[in-house]
Amino acid sequence: MKDIRLMKGNEALAEGVIRAGCDGYFGYPITPQSEILEYLMANNTKERTGMIVLQAESEIASIHMVYGGAAAGKRVITSSSSPGISLMQEGISFMAGTELPCLLVNVVRGGPGLGTIQPSQSDYFQAVKGGGHGDYKMIVLAPASVQEMYDFAKLGFDLAFKHRIQVMILSDGAIGQMMEKVELDEQIPRLADAEIVKKYPWATTGKTPDRERNIITSLDLNPVKQEIINQNLQKKFKHIQETEVRFERFMCDDAEYLFVAYGSSARICQKAVMLGRARGIKVGLLRPITLFPFPTNELARLAKQVKGMQAIEMSAGQMVEDVRLSVNGAVPVEHYGRLGGIIPAPDEVLNVLEQNFIHSKKEKRYEPATY
Amino acid sequence: MSQLLTSEEICQPENMVYHRTCLLTDAALSYCPGCGHGTAHRLIMETIEEMNLQADTIGVAPVGCSVLAYDFMDIDMQQAAHGRAPAVATGIKRLYPDKFVFTYQGDGDLAAIGTGETIHACNRGENITIFFVNNGIYGMTGGQMAPTTLPGMKTATSPFGRDTATMGYPLKITELIANLPGTYYVTRQAVHTPASVRKAKKAIEKAIQYQKLNKGLCFVEIVSNCNSGWKMTPLESNKWMEENMFPFYPLGDIKVPK
Ligand SMILES: Cc1ncc(C[n+]2csc(CCOP(=O)(O)OP(=O)(O)O)c2C)c(N)n1
Ligand code: SF4
Ligand SMILES: [Mg+2]
Numbered sequence: 001m002k003d004i005r006l007m008k009g010n011e012a013l014a015e016g017v018i019r020a021g022c023d024g025y026f027g028y029p030i031t032p033q034s035e036i037l038e039y040l041m042a043n044n045t046k047e048r049t050g051m052i053v054l055q056a057e058s059e060i061a062s063i064h065m066v067y068g069g070a071a072a073g074k075r076v077i078t079s080s081s082s083p084g085i086s087l088m089q090e091g092i093s094f095m096a097g098t099e100l101p102c103l104l105v106n107v108v109r110g111g112p113g114l115g116t117i118q119p120s121q122s123d124y125f126q127a128v129k130g131g132g133h134g135d136y137k138m139i140v141l142a143p144a145s146v147q148e149m150y151d152f153a154k155l156g157f158d159l160a161f162k163h164r165i166q167v168m169i170l171s172d173g174a175i176g177q178m179m180e181k182v183e184l185d186e187q188i189p190r191l192a193d194a195e196i197v198k199k200y201p202w203a204t205t206g207k208t209p210d211r212e213r214n215i216i217t218s219l220d221l222n223p224v225k226q227e228i229i230n231q232n233l234q235k236k237f238k239h240i241q242e243t244e245v246r247f248e249r250f251m252c253d254d255a256e257y258l259f260v261a262y263g264s265s266a267r268i269c270q271k272a273v274m275l276g277r278a279r280g281i282k283v284g285l286l287r288p289i290t291l292f293p294f295p296t297n298e299l300a301r302l303a304k305q306v307k308g309m310q311a312i313e314m315s316a317g318q319m320v321e322d323v324r325l326s327v328n329g330a331v332p333v334e335h336y337g338r339l340g341g342i343i344p345a346p347d348e349v350l351n352v353l354e355q356n357f358i359h360s361k362k363e364k365r366y367e368p369a370t371y
Numbered sequence: 372m373s374q375l376l377t378s379e380e381i382c383q384p385e386n387m388v389y390h391r392t393c394l395l396t397d398a399a400l401s402y403c404p405g406c407g408h409g410t411a412h413r414l415i416m417e418t419i420e421e422m423n424l425q426a427d428t429i430g431v432a433p434v435g436c437s438v439l440a441y442d443f444m445d446i447d448m449q450q451a452a453h454g455r456a457p458a459v460a461t462g463i464k465r466l467y468p469d470k471f472v473f474t475y476q477g478d479g480d481l482a483a484i485g486t487g488e489t490i491h492a493c494n495r496g497e498n499i500t501i502f503f504v505n506n507g508i509y510g511m512t513g514g515q516m517a518p519t520t521l522p523g524m525k526t527a528t529s530p531f532g533r534d535t536a537t538m539g540y541p542l543k544i545t546e547l548i549a550n551l552p553g554t555y556y557v558t559r560q561a562v563h564t565p566a567s568v569r570k571a572k573k574a575i576e577k578a579i580q581y582q583k584l585n586k587g588l589c590f591v592e593i594v595s596n597c598n599s600g601w602k603m604t605p606l607e608s609n610k611w612m613e614e615n616m617f618p619f620y621p622l623g624d625i626k627v628p629k
Binding site: 023024026052054056057058060061062064065066067068069070071072074076090091094098193204205206207208209213214215216217218219 | 426428429431432438439441445447448451452455458459460462463465467470487488491
């Protein structure tokens, strides 16, 4: 029988993490994602699966605890929201430099600064373009439902270990806080220490006589070697761009106009597509599921088909830059965003699309009421 | 024919009274001649060898002159960001409670940028061992003022001497963490004379043994010289250390198990 439950996004993610065979969670409370740590603590994971859960003294400590665990071959995770993720950038960069697998969750709230606890998508650049110092990328998954909050825990760990890379689930306060039904899978058992030694020969598990010592470091002062290290990283990112793109097409087959949106905004655009179709507009939605790697080729294909693309984000226009790079001027791309924790409404975004692409250019372009 | 023995004749097993522990690699130490870091490395690795812990040990190297500790120590090691070694070690130890996990850190690493990680790892009573090499200066970056720099002491960033009115006081982090219930064994040692080396070795042995008992955090400070940063010869630096550092940072056990 299927195990179906009504859960909050943050709780579904926490349950997904446990069931994905996670070994350790290290985190620090911050709204709107504290339920993740609370849920894990309340679930007595130590008894359930042997998973360790630790409340750290800061997000800086959390990410470096994750570094320690990951460097020893364990499946480890931390979660936070925007200000906390900013603090973690040092550790994320060190994990990029040492190619350590881990799962990171950002339940985004509005910024800059302390900003607001309301949902936002204004951390796209930070997540997708690097965030910390150095030339690196993470795989970024954007869930648009509570089910995906759950599913992406396992997917995230699998991708992290497949490519020895950091995977970030870029969610937002709306997806984290809303309740929906979730279908749960069987528990995946945690790896035994002996299995880790076999599966991850690079991990620092204690030097045995049968192998050289394992060293996890991002330091190499020889520029020739350091360039090779960086080139190899870039090769890996290119391979990921070629093999791991995920997206969802919604009513795209006959679309003349296209919404491009991820996460919460994609949910709104999905409604807007239905509204538009009822008004006789052939509109579709392309929802990037991986933000890195971005569905560049799919957008380039769609650019040959549609008359215009309307990016919708709860930001001042971040993802839209990747949309424009993808279509490379082949079709007009407009941005519309709400800021500060305001979620746009379906008719609002549909009106924007109509104003931008369908109504005569002489008419006044749509101006948002408040900005 | 010379009466002198050749080096081949001298280097015979029956003549061997002291040798490099097999847990130090062949790599030439990157430390300045006369620096205490090398001796501290040797003592720790020798103890791990004697306790037969190589396969159970995971070490964490800091940012500082000892950033390359993993080049010299023949064990599995992780290099941590500046000051974060206690958090990194926490992550390892929580997931591998049966391994021997240690950090090796300088004073800038442990008592300035990493103060938060140090205090909270100590306060949680993490079952890890911290080796803390206090030379009162930032050796690696060229001799700037450290949290442990003595009042009046000249460094690259306190060229007229540390003025406590504007630069604050040296931080006695070891006394501070000894007050926390999470620490089990806290001691301050030196490695500049044969006698101090013998005492430091005993302290290191205890700090490793106690970790097995899961009683809490063990902390071994080693007050050491930085002859380059202090702009002295190795001999001068050791004398200066005895006359100036030891009165402020007195050697001996600060917290011992009851
Ligand atoms: C985040 C960050 N800030 C600053 C530095 C530069 N830095 C490298 S080592 C060091 C000081 C190390 O001093 P200490 O810990 O006392 O070690 P020592 O070299 O004296 O053994 C500093 C400031 C760095 N690597 N990372
Ligand atoms: S700079 Fe100082 S601490 Fe660093 S190796 Fe030289 S003497 Fe030792
Ligand atoms: Mg120092």
